Amino acid sequence: MKTPAMPMLDRVLFTEDEIRASLLEVAARISDRYKDGNLKLIGVLKGSVFFLTALARELTIPVKIDFLAISSFSNRSGAPGVVRIAKDLDESIEGEDVLLVEDIVDTGFTARYLLQTLAGRGPNSIALCTMLDRSARRIVPLQIDFRCFEIPDRFVIGCGLDYKQLYRNLNFIGVLKPDQA
Amino acid sequence: MAVVTVSGQPGCRTREVAQLAAQRLGFTHISADRLDALLAEEFGPIVEANSRTWPDMAASILLRLATEAHLVIGVDGAEHFFHNFPALLRIRVVAPENRRIGNIMLDDRLDRPSARESLLRREAEIRRTRKARFGRAAPPPDSFDLIVNAESLDGAHMAAFIESAALHRDLTAHGFLSRAAEAQLQFQIRLRLAKHGIQPRGLASLHRVQFGHPSEEIFANLLDFYRIAWEYEPRSFPIAWDEHGRVLEAFTPDFFLPESNLYVELTTMKQSLVTRKNRKIRLLREIYPHINIQVFYQKDLQDLVLKYGLIQLPAGGAS
Numbered sequence: 001m002k003t004p005a006m007p008m009l010d011r012v013l014f015t016e017d018e019i020r021a022s023l024l025e026v027a028a029r030i031s032d033r034y035k036d037g038n039l040k041l042i043g044v045l046k047g048s049v050f051f052l053t054a055l056a057r058e059l060t061i062p063v064k065i066d067f068l069a070i071s072s073f074s075n076r077s078g079a080p081g082v083v084r085i086a087k088d089l090d091e092s093i094e095g096e097d098v099l100l101v102e103d104i105v106d107t108g109f110t111a112r113y114l115l116q117t118l119a120g121r122g123p124n125s126i127a128l129c130t131m132l133d134r135s136a137r138r139i140v141p142l143q144i145d146f147r148c149f150e151i152p153d154r155f156v157i158g159c160g161l162d163y164k165q166l167y168r169n170l171n172f173i174g175v176l177k178p179d180q181a
Numbered sequence: 182m183a184v185v186t187v188s189g190q191p192g193c194r195t196r197e198v199a200q201l202a203a204q205r206l207g208f209t210h211i212s213a214d215r216l217d218a219l220l221a222e223e224f225g226p227i228v229e230a231n232s233r234t235w236p237d238m239a240a241s242i243l244l245r246l247a248t249e250a251h252l253v254i255g256v257d258g259a260e261h262f263f264h265n266f267p268a269l270l271r272i273r274v275v276a277p278e279n280r281r282i283g284n285i286m287l288d289d290r291l292d293r294p295s296a297r298e299s300l301l302r303r304e305a306e307i308r309r310t311r312k313a314r315f316g317r318a319a320p321p322p323d324s325f326d327l328i329v330n331a332e333s334l335d336g337a338h339m340a341a342f343i344e345s346a347a348l349h350r351d352l353t354a355h356g357f358l359s360r361a362a363e364a365q366l367q368f369q370i371r372l373r374l375a376k377h378g379i380q381p382r383g384l385a386s387l388h389r390v391q392f393g394h395p396s397e398e399i400f401a402n403l404l405d406f407y408r409i410a411w412e413y414e415p416r417s418f419p420i421a422w423d424e425h426g427r428v429l430e431a432f433t434p435d436f437f438l439p440e441s442n443l444y445v446e447l448t449t450m451k452q453s454l455v456t457r458k459n460r461k462i463r464l465l466r467e468i469y470p471h472i473n474i475q476v477f478y479q480k481d482l483q484d485l486v487l488k489y490g491l492i493q494l495p496a497g498g499a500s
Contacts, residue, residue, distance in 0.1 A: 119287035
């Protein structure tokens, strides 16, 4: 695919078609795994919204959806405090098969915190699905149950991933130019 | 001297509660692992871990540390260390079995039956250790000032309760333990230890963290934010020796994450330094294949800066 005319974009990593093909494959595996279950997809705002909704549309089983958000880390004011849920789930997950859906897992910090928090709320099972897995940066060991792509150690945008809150709406995944990232 | 002791049933993530409480209070967190390291520093290899002398050995170190810091001691049984001390707050973390099994399922990636088995094993182990050290397999409820239930409270909530209780008790009002008071208390402990031929050597101490570079402090703050326990430069690994076996070169990774059993090294932007560092890391991996080390390049840290909206890193990057 020709690189779109975006000066900050180095190259397209995955086209819309490639993303859809991988997403269909993952959706089929999820549908199969949870065919007898009680699946609830939990998205992490804001990045996972695009992936979660695209994924949910391709599932062939009934599914519930909920979202949460966590506080952001900022070192500007000195002591950063600790991570907390900034927007909690609307409904209980007790007894449900929870699939945490992330746009990207890199260090594993966020996913670990969320999995720990959700596991304490009595779900029947809990698993992790991510569109992108940047395992080169992993610090916290994590088991990823479903992933669309393993990606190189580059700053990526599109399909929910942002640079300064922009470019989430791109329908492809691109690599930001090194001098931009 | 202010001391908060935090112990809990297995599967309650007590370590996280103690760590967060220490963070909120600005106290020094002494985890079980850290106390083990301090005991080894003070007494050499510990063979008395499950004996009645262990509490005195631990207390002799903790009293000395209390002359320079307020402490949160996240060690099972620590509520017995400072009996009748005025500035003492003893916390117990409990949770229903289902909740604790859930935590273990996730932390250790186990299915429910295996997690239950693991929980029972840990409970039996704790009972054995407590019985050997303190003469009782389980602590009576009146050993504690505050019992918190992790069923509906997460680590941050419990830490906030502990902070509030410590502030209301005005724990820090009398400052650190005076040297004179320490000497008086140590005298009794030394007498008891001497009966077993054990002598404190005064070697164990708190090493306050002085980061080599601001980016290391940012990284440490990030770990704190995500409640991930860390130690700064806890161990050096010899990587080159001369013909007489003397160490010529050693490598000290920046961080150790005990929960992941992982060392983390932050690297610089300068290519010459990266090359030298990469060589050391390669040697470390060859000589110590069982050691897990993750290299976090300056570029990765910059991406985190972007991702989390941190302050810009100073030019020159990490160590």
